[in-house]
Amino acid sequence: MRFGFFIFCFVILIFCFVILSSAEGFSASEEEAHLLSVVSCEMHPAVFMPRDVGTITVTLAAAGEAAGEGGVEIESVYLLGRDVKVLSGPYLNIGRIAPGECMNITFTVRAPFNDGIYYPKLLIETGSGDVLRYSFPFRVDGAAVRMAVADIPEDIIINERTSLKIAVGNERPNSVRGVMIKAEITKGSGEVVPSEMFIGTLAPDDRKTLSLNFTPLTEGAHTLLLTLSFKNGMNTHTSTLSVHLNVSSQNKRPDIIISGIEYESDHNTLRITGDISNAGLSAARGVVVRVGDGEGFEAVYPYPSYFVGSLNPDDFSSFELNVRVFKNKTTIPIEIEFKDEDGNTFRRTEYVRINGSETQKPSAETSPILSVVLLIAVFVVVISIIYSWRKR
Secondary structure (H helix, E strand, O other), X not given: OHHHHHHHHHHHHHHHHHHHHHHHHHHHHHHHHHOEEEEEEEEEOOOEOOOOEEEEEEEEEEOOOOOOOOOXXXXXXXXXXXXXXXXXXXXXXXXXXXXXXXXXXXEEEEOOOOXXXXXXXXXXXXXXXXXXXXXXXXXXXXXXXXXXXXXXXXXXXXXXXXXXXXXXXXXXXXXXXXXXXXXXXXXXXXXXXXXXXXXXXXXXXXXXXXXXXXXXXXXXXXXXXXXXXXXXXXXXXXXXXXXXEEEEXXXXXXXXXXXXXXXXXXXXXXXXXXXXXXOOOOOEEEEEEEEOOOOOEEEOOOOOEEEEEEEOOOOEEEEEEEEEEOOOOOEXXXXXXXXXXOOOEEEEEEXXXXXXXXXXXXXXXXXXXXXXXXXXXXXXXXXXXXXXXXHX
C-alpha cells in the first residue's frame, strides 16, 4: 500500500516537472519569435493580371536585442497559397539574422485566373522550433490598357492622305511599360505611316492620343488592324482593334476653276480678267489668284495678285490681273491658291493664251487691213463722184 503511494507521488512529480519544462521552452520560443518580424512584402508587378507570373519579395528583420548578440536562427521559410500558385520551392537552412539586420527572400508565383484579393501565407520556422505566420494581400485585376478611335474623317478619298487619331488609356491600378501600337492594312490596299508607334510607360488612368496617316490605293471597304502590346511586370499582353474604313473616289474637296478669260492690251501691258468658281463639294478658304513665275513677263501694279477670299460650293467671283510682257509670249501662267476646311493648302496653275485664240476686246487703234479697206472705199467713192460730174 505504501509502495503504491510512493509510486503515485513519483508520477505526480514527473508530471509537474514536464509541465514546468514545457512552459519554460514555450516562453523561450515565444520570446525568440517576437524578436523576428516581416518588415515589408513587395510584389512585382504591384497588381497582377490573371495568370501573370511575378515575384513576391519578403524582408525579414531581427530586433536589436535578438537573443543577445546571437541573433535569430531561421530554419525554413515557406510560402503557401491555395489559389496563388508558388512556382519556387521553400528556403531551407537559411541561417542566422544578426540583431538589427534584414534578409530578403523572393518567391516566384503565378496569379489565379479570377480577379480578386487573395491572402497567401508565409510560414517562418526558427531554430528553436517556433513558427511565425504572416498573411498579406495579393491583388489580381484584369483591367487592361485599351485603345479606341478618337477621330476618323467622314470622307476618305482614294490616293489622298487621311489623318486618323487613336486614343490609348491605362485602366489598370498600376503603371505599365513598353506600350506600343502596330498598324497594318488587312483588307484593301494602302499605306499607313507610321506603322509602329511607341508610347513607353503609362501611369494609372493616363491617356495618350496618337496620329497616323492612311493613304488608300483602292476604293471600297478597307480594314485597319491595330495591335496593342504592353508589359505588366515581366508579362506581355496584347489586344487588337479593327477599324473599318470606306474609301470612295468622289472628291469632296474644293475644286477651283477659272473661266471667261479676256484681256486688253495697252502696248506691252496686259489687263487680264476672268471668273473664278468653286465646283467642289466643300468651301474654299483664302482663295488667291496671281501671275505665275516665268521669263519674258512680270506682274505689275495695280493687280499683280487678286485676293478673292472664301468661295462656297457653286459660288463664283471675278478677278483682275496686270502683267507686262517683254518678249513675244503666247501664254501667261495664272496660279490659284486656296485652303480646304481642314486648313490644307492646294495650288494649281492655268495658262492663258494671248495670241488671239481667246476672246479679245478690240483696241482703240485701227488695224492695217481696216485702213486699206477704208482707203479703197474712199477711192471708189471719189472716182464715182468725178465720173458723174463729167457725165453732166
